[in-house]
Amino acid sequence: MGDETHHHVIVGGSAAGISAALALRRHGFAGRVTVVEAGDELPYERPPLSKALAGGEHAFLHAILPRQAYSEHRITLLTATRVLALDPDRRAVELDDGQTLYADRVLLATGMLARTLPVPGADLRGVLTLRDVRDARELAARLRAGGPVVVVGGGFIGLEVAAVAREAGLDVTVVEIGARPLEGPLGPVLAARMTGLHERAGVRLRTGESVTALIGDTDVTGVRLGNGQVLPAATVLVGVGVRPDTALAEAAGVLCDEGIVVDRHCRTNVPWILAAGDATNQAHPHLPTRGRIEHWDNAMQQGAVAGAVLAGVPESHTALPYFYSEQYGRTLQMYGRPAPGDEFVLRAEAADAVDPVDPAEAGEPADGRFLGFWTRGGVPVAAAGLDRPRELHAARVLIERRVPVHAAALASPTTDLRALAKPSAAPGPLAARLRSRPEARSPHAGDPGIAIGTEAP
Numbered sequence: 001m002g003d004e005t006h007h008h009v010i011v012g013g014s015a016a017g018i019s020a021a022l023a024l025r026r027h028g029f030a031g032r033v034t035v036v037e038a039g040d041e042l043p044y045e046r047p048p049l050s051k052a053l054a055g056g057e058h059a060f061l062h063a064i065l066p067r068q069a070y071s072e073h074r075i076t077l078l079t080a081t082r083v084l085a086l087d088p089d090r091r092a093v094e095l096d097d098g099q100t101l102y103a104d105r106v107l108l109a110t111g112m113l114a115r116t117l118p119v120p121g122a123d124l125r126g127v128l129t130l131r132d133v134r135d136a137r138e139l140a141a142r143l144r145a146g147g148p149v150v151v152v153g154g155g156f157i158g159l160e161v162a163a164v165a166r167e168a169g170l171d172v173t174v175v176e177i178g179a180r181p182l183e184g185p186l187g188p189v190l191a192a193r194m195t196g197l198h199e200r201a202g203v204r205l206r207t208g209e210s211v212t213a214l215i216g217d218t219d220v221t222g223v224r225l226g227n228g229q230v231l232p233a234a235t236v237l238v239g240v241g242v243r244p245d246t247a248l249a250e251a252a253g254v255l256c257d258e259g260i261v262v263d264r265h266c267r268t269n270v271p272w273i274l275a276a277g278d279a280t281n282q283a284h285p286h287l288p289t290r291g292r293i294e295h296w297d298n299a300m301q302q303g304a305v306a307g308a309v310l311a312g313v314p315e316s317h318t319a320l321p322y323f324y325s326e327q328y329g330r331t332l333q334m335y336g337r338p339a340p341g342d343e344f345v346l347r348a349e350a351a352d353a354v355d356p357v358d359p360a361e362a363g364e365p366a367d368g369r370f371l372g373f374w375t376r377g378g379v380p381v382a383a384a385g386l387d388r389p390r391e392l393h394a395a396r397v398l399i400e401r402r403v404p405v406h407a408a409a410l411a412s413p414t415t416d417l418r419a420l421a422k423p424s425a426a427p428g429p430l431a432a433r434l435r436s437r438p439e440a441r442s443p444h445a446g447d448p449g450i451a452i453g454t455e456a457p
């Protein structure tokens, strides 16, 4: 699998890049492997940056691999080094320290860049985005100094930071331009459940509002909304999305369209260059159309496929998309990717789990847990749940095996998902029975807590 004179260069030392380097060795590649990373830290995990901010650096900075693993696997890691250009004709990789590396193949794992707010005051001190460990250090220091905190954009990173800040006792407002935070990825029913956690924790939600300016002299002191109101702020976290870092790829003649366009083998239109991770626009069997999957697990899995392909093993990236988020000590997990028009099914709660007292929580379990599915043509294609890891594990198998299950069965708390997910049940007697009896509805099917309908994700 490549003699010792071969050399592969990986641009970007994060989930996708490091996973690819390890896979090259796992598949027996004997040549040189170099990872070039612009950041100056040993490659680290990004998810803890928004979840463990209150615990200090030892809590949020976790190396992906210990330093000695790079020498053990004969991976040359160049940190604090940026790739400036790629020249496919000369197979040259130009570095910002003046060196040129020559490579048989290059893997681009350049990830994403945080979007900023295009409004006056966006460069004031205390207006932060959160993408890397330097951002996390600055944000953690500002949170330690106190609030109020305004989070602009109710996506996962913004809400995770809102939860950390609120748990630290700070005054927190989330400004969201849409009808409700997280409606895009989770749909209205589950987004309402997630935002309920924040409201109960005392976070103020300002939905349907845009930000027109950030106020202050040197440090930010306020956030002006479209209606003219100014929210006081000592720190503003801008979580308004990301864009793929495609500059190198584009300059090297690689086709990009909202991401680096790759096939299932991580190949681009330039034979010398592959790509993996957040920055890619991929054709994936579990995506309704080509697109990006911006999750840690995807980057690790797709990176591993890229490493295999670089080593000469023709693997394909087909792993079911998966992500998780942690807020207030609760864990949200999601498998698959819903599409507009999918049928949404909320799994009902067993009667003894439902809050009997609080009418506002009617149909919701007292502990706030939930589990929902999206089905397409009677087949589950996605599932998301809060603190439901065992059932989600079963849901994952149903989705991966494309086992048809009637919506009423998914909705019923008495349906044993793990039994349905057993190999013999796909498409064995129980699944077949549920398929053939669309009228088989749970006794809870008419309860207010059960929503079966069509929902745009």
Ligand SMILES: Cc1cc2nc3c(=O)[nH]c(=O)nc-3n(C[C@H](O)[C@H](O)[C@H](O)COP(=O)(O)OP(=O)(O)OC[C@H]3O[C@@H](n4cnc5c(N)ncnc54)[C@H](O)[C@@H]3O)c2cc1C
Pocket: 011, 012, 013, 014, 015, 016, 017, 036, 037, 038, 039, 045, 046, 047, 048, 049, 050, 081, 082, 083, 084, 109, 110, 111, 112, 130, 131, 132, 157, 245, 248, 276, 277, 278, 279, 293, 294, 295, 296, 297, 299, 322, 323, 324, 325, 326
């Ligand atoms: C705060 C935060 C929290 C997150 N939480 C979760 C979560 O809970 N669950 C989840 O599934 N996902 C989460 N994610 C997303 C997850 O971290 C990403 O999906 C994952 O990091 C993508 O890995 P990647 O290797 O594709 O790219 P990235 O992690 O973005 O890394 C790309 C690397 O390339 C380097 N680079 C770029 N250009 C160059 C160049 N020219 N030369 C050298 N180096 C270069 C960059 O410095 C960077 O280190 C989170 C992300 C962030 C920022």
